[in-house]
Amino acid sequence: MEEKIFERKQANAVVISSRLYNLTIGAVLCWGFWVNWMMVSTIPVEPLQSISPLIFFIGYFASCLLGIYLFTRSDNALISFIGYNFVVIPFGLIINIAVSRYNPDLVVEAIKITGLVTGIMMVLGTLFPKFFAKISGALTISLLIVIGVELFQIFVLGIHQAWLDWAVVMIFCGYIGYDWGRANQIPKTLDNAVDSAAALYMDIINLFLRILRILGRK
Template sequence: MLESDVFNRKSTSSALISPAIYNITIGFCLFWGFFVNWLLVVNVAPESLWVINPWVFFIGYLASCFFGVYLFNSSEKPLISFVGYNFVVVPFGLIVNMVVSRYNEALVIEAIRITAGVTLVMMILGSVYPKFFQKISGALTVALLAVLVVELFQIFVLGIHHDWIDWAVAVIFCGYIGYDWGRANQIPKTLDNAVDSAAALYMDIINLFLRILRILGRK
């Protein structure tokens, strides 16, 4: 997971906005990210992505994501942060395109519905119990790193993949959604912070969606 330091901001020189506009901005940015992903899935043939050299694709994916995170982390201007957000959305969208092409439409829609429902629940919990999610943040990070190391070892060394890993990662990102949403409502409510918070939540939600899709696909 790409870490964002937006939630460490305790003060700002930018103009504050109302909580309603702040949350609407987060919602709009999330919708935009998912809309761009949908456009990529509809208009980009997954076969054209599979023929790209895996290392070239992987390096380009990381470069774009890290550049996007750098932009929205380092800028206090909403427009620049939004541009950085899109540098994250596009490579994630290409990954989503490659993954969903393996499943039928009904399964993908079901995964979207479950992800949306889980996200809503975790946002509510993040609002009600922000201190709880703060307490488990360290455990979430350690657990995610540990699970990813085990997953990579299994795939590249043992050539296997255990089903429990997808469940574990899905649970971890549920925790991250609650954690990041709780933090998003504790920092100064500015347009730039709204965009940056949406970027962090977007990455949580997409990762959750991909794992839920894999879990449903096995059934």
Template sequence: MFESNVFNRTSAGEQEISAAAYNITIGLCLFWGFFVNWLMVVNIDPASLTSIPTWMFFIGYFASCFFGMYLFNSSDKPIVSFIGYNFVVVPFGLIINMVVSVYDETLVMEAIRITGGVTLVMMILGSMYPKFFQKISGALTVALLAVIVIELVQIFVFGIHHNWIDWAVAVIFCGYIGYDWGRANQIPKTYDNAVDSAAALYMDIINLFLRILRILGRR
């Protein structure tokens, strides 16, 4: 989980917009990110990605993600934040490309539908009970870090992977979607904050999708 500090903002660096325009902007940014990922899956051969040395791929992946986060966290200009958002979307798209290539298209579409439904439910809950999600935010962070450590140890030390890990991560990112959506609607409603909020939600949703796909794939 890449943490964003956009939700700590208490004052607007630009003129505020209506709640409708704010939420529409978030929605359009999310759509753009998913659309770019779809284009990458359709047009990039996964074999060309697997031919890249693993260390080189992950250095580029993390460098792009962290640079993108730096841009949208530090900027109060929507266009700069949008550029930073794309620096996150592209490396995530490469991961998605490699993952979905090993699954049947029907299974991928089912994972997309489930992820969309769960995301909608968690956004509604995040709007209704923002204080609840704030209370569990610390537990979510601790749980995610613990699960990541356990998963890495299992994979690289013992060469195994327990199925409950995927369920745990999926539940954790469900909580993050509700948490981030609730926080997104508590900060000043500006175009820049909308882009930044969309970036945080995008990462939550993609991580949830990847885990749901893995869970479905075991059937």
């Protein structure tokens, strides 16, 4: 059985320099963000909104799960990158629908705040990797609880309380620090760089969507 990404202790490919490793993570992240930007810029939101929600979310989760399976199970950087794109594309559709509801200036502000927060959490993840490792279990439990409460409020009570968005922001801030800290503790190979970028991408996009919702509410 393959090792989980951040539990890998031995390199299954050529080890690269720390600089190239971090540059690869950055480049893969930028690719995902660029693809999302192109999707938002070129895909009209109306056809997406006309799709049955059930069909849309089945396709969304199927693509994400396939992508996650590919980049977590593969030791080949190219296959992992393909898996990464299977995650980026459905996230891009969600982003497209989300940003269409807000003023472009608000979206830009959310991007700036997300970038600033991400940078801070990466620095903290570098300085205090053991701290973030200790809270990883609490982050997972907290996220599951928040998702459960949110789904209950939406589908049963028909409400959505603002504190849930703040809770998700805090959780994904923790995940960014955690995933960045772990990314720099595993063998520095191209495949691990792609896998680490994929994990960070999902953290950052979830953080952005919640920040955008909080700003939009104000």
